[in-house]
Structure formats: structure tokens, C-alpha cells
Amino acid sequence: MIDAKTKLVALIGNPVEHSLSPIMHNAVFKKFGMNYVYLAFKVDKEKLKDVVNCFKALEINFNVTIPHKIEIMKYLDDISKEAKLIQAVNVVKIDNGKAIGYNTDGIGALKALKIDVKDKNVLILGAGGAARAIAFQLALNRANVYISNRTFEKALKLSDEIRKKTGTKSFAIPLDRKILREKIKEMDIVIQATSVGMYPNTNETLLYREDFRKDLIVMDIVYNPLETRFLKEAKKAGAKTIDGLGMLIYQGIESLKIWFEIMNEEEMENIMRKVLMEHLSFNRSSV
Ligand SMILES: NC(=O)c1ccc[n+]([C@@H]2O[C@H](COP(=O)([O-])OP(=O)(O)OC[C@H]3O[C@@H](n4cnc5c(N)ncnc54)[C@H](OP(=O)(O)O)[C@@H]3O)[C@@H](O)[C@H]2O)c1
Numbered sequence: 001m002i003d004a005k006t007k008l009v010a011l012i013g014n015p016v017e018h019s020l021s022p023i024m025h026n027a028v029f030k031k032f033g034m035n036y037v038y039l040a041f042k043v044d045k046e047k048l049k050d051v052v053n054c055f056k057a058l059e060i061n062f063n064v065t066i067p068h069k070i071e072i073m074k075y076l077d078d079i080s081k082e083a084k085l086i087q088a089v090n091v092v093k094i095d096n097g098k099a100i101g102y103n104t105d106g107i108g109a110l111k112a113l114k115i116d117v118k119d120k121n122v123l124i125l126g127a128g129g130a131a132r133a134i135a136f137q138l139a140l141n142r143a144n145v146y147i148s149n150r151t152f153e154k155a156l157k158l159s160d161e162i163r164k165k166t167g168t169k170s171f172a173i174p175l176d177r178k179i180l181r182e183k184i185k186e187m188d189i190v191i192q193a194t195s196v197g198m199y200p201n202t203n204e205t206l207l208y209r210e211d212f213r214k215d216l217i218v219m220d221i222v223y224n225p226l227e228t229r230f231l232k233e234a235k236k237a238g239a240k241t242i243d244g245l246g247m248l249i250y251q252g253i254e255s256l257k258i259w260f261e262i263m264n265e266e267e268m269e270n271i272m273r274k275v276l277m278e279h280l281s282f283n284r285s286s287v
Helices: 021-031 045-058 071-075 081-086 105-113 129-140 152-166 177-184 229-236 245-260 265-282
Strands: 007-013 036-042 062-064 091-095 098-102 121-125 144-149 170-174 189-192 217-220 240-242
Touching: 007 021, 007 045, 021 036, 021 245, 021 265, 045 071, 045 091, 045 098, 071 098, 081 098, 081 105, 081 129, 091 245, 098 245, 105 129, 105 217, 105 245, 121 129, 121 177, 129 144, 129 152, 144 152, 152 170, 170 177, 217 229, 229 240, 245 265
Parallel strands: 007 036, 007 062, 121 144, 121 189, 144 170, 189 217, 217 240
Antiparallel strands: 062 091, 091 098
């Protein structure tokens, strides 16, 4: 029940109407008997500064989504090491009146992989916001990071940045199927971090069965549909596949851990997965 003690946790972005964050966070609050409510707010760029000041005054913790993950950094008092490297913030904690920015997208993806990535060769398809967060987190965990992107200059720039800022091995590869198929022979993990294959273009894929191997781990961060064509092709080759729901859930869990510190991760994961699966299967076209 909402009463005078209920506290708000917010999401700001534009658009925000299709976000799954309110569903998963409110389910956790209910399950854990926490007197909190999570609401999404559509915020224009011009209002960002006012919104941050308002949240600081009211001590409201919040998530940040597209298109404000970079711009928001101007208005924060401090930024975590990871967020500084990635150059994007998706979580803000108000601590003693100060707004501190974090990035949990990369750690979310790594947790979804569920393996130690040290010295593993990882190929990331994409060099957009999500790919960037994953690439830096992999580099911080000492994986060798290979980046392939449609706009090759972006892949070159990102791999260059990773090498310079983390000292980790990182290379750019053209998004060319023949070249990728050869390169994948050396990979342990392949992560699809472009929007290719996302609803409604569910038949699209950048790679096919012949490009994968049985002993590869293949993750697609797209979660609508849950089993993308990319994952179907990898599965046909016998690879171990991981869908995009894990990353979504774990970045949310990491946000909750930053705001509330100690919570039962396994229980949070179970409740988030349950509500998201229900929502995605009943409401497939709206996410
Ligand atoms: N599971 C999760 O928790 C999670 C979290 C964040 C994002 N995502 C999903 O990840 C995807 C990417 O998100 P983002 O925030 O990184 O987006 P973004 O910053 O807009 O980047 C989009 C990426 O996709 C590439 N791309 C788009 N269309 C392509 C095509 N037809 N062929 C080849 N490459 C193409 C772009 O290449 P160019 O650079 O050449 O344009 C770029 O690398 C989205 O589907 C999003 O829903 C999932």
C-alpha cells in the first residue's frame, strides 16, 4: 500500500513507456516487503539539470536510459571508475546530498555469462552504447576483446580506447561474414550487441549455423524475441546460448545493490525473471 512513508525510485529517459524496469523493480519491492515504488519519467534533455537537482533535494535514487546516459554525467557530483571508462551512466545514487553515477550494463552482461572471462577471446558484434559497456567490463576482467561493427571506424575507435585506457588486448574486425567466420575459430565467446534481429525484424541475423562451433558460448543481448534468429543459428551448431534477459535482470540487480546495498540476489533474479517472462509472453509486441 502506498502511504506517507513510501519512497520513490525513478527511471528517466525518452521514450520510457516501453521500459521493463518498472515491472521488475516493483516486483522486487513487493516480494521483499519494501515500501518503495518505481516510476518511469519521460524527460527532455533541457530538463535534465532541473530533474537531477530535484532528485538530489528529495533524495530520490534513479536509473537513466537512452538518450541521457552520456549527457547526465555533466550534472553529477562523482562518477564510478567503470562509468568513467564507458563514458555513460545508467544508475545514480543520492548519497549525503551528492549524486554519484554508476554503469551496471557491462557487469550485467558479464554476470549473465556466468564464467570467468580472464584470457578468453571474446568477439562483440556492435559498437553502440551497450557494446561499449560490455567491451570495457570484459577488458577490466582481462578478456581479449575483439570488436566488429557495421561502421568500422567505430569499432577501430572503441578497440583503440580499450587498449589505451585498460592496457588490455583489443582489436577491430570488419563486419564481414567470411572474415568473422575465420576469426570465430579463435574465439571462446561471441556476443551479439547490435539491434539486428530485434522485433519486428525477427528473421534477421548477422551470422549463421556454419559460422559457429559446438564449444562456443554465444550470447545475444536482444531480449525481444528471447530466442533470436542469431541464437537459433548458434544452437543449430551445438553452441551454448544465452539470451538477453540475463543482462537486463543483472543490470537491474546491480542497480538495487548500489541503492540498497545488501539483498538476496538469487531471490531477486527469480522474481524478476518470472514477471518479465510473463510480460514478454503476454505482451510480445509492445516491448
Ligand atoms: N539485454 C539488455 O539488458 C540490453 C541492454 C541494452 C541494450 N540492449 C539491446 O541491445 C541492442 C543495442 O542497443 P544499444 O543501446 O547499444 O544501441 P545503439 O547504441 O543504437 O547501437 C546500435 C548498434 O547496432 C548496430 N546496427 C544497427 N543496425 C544494424 C544493421 N542492420 N546491421 C549491422 N549492425 C547494425 C549499430 O551499428 P552502427 O554503429 O554501424 O550504426 C550499432 O553498433 C538493442 O537491441 C537493445 O535493445 C539490451
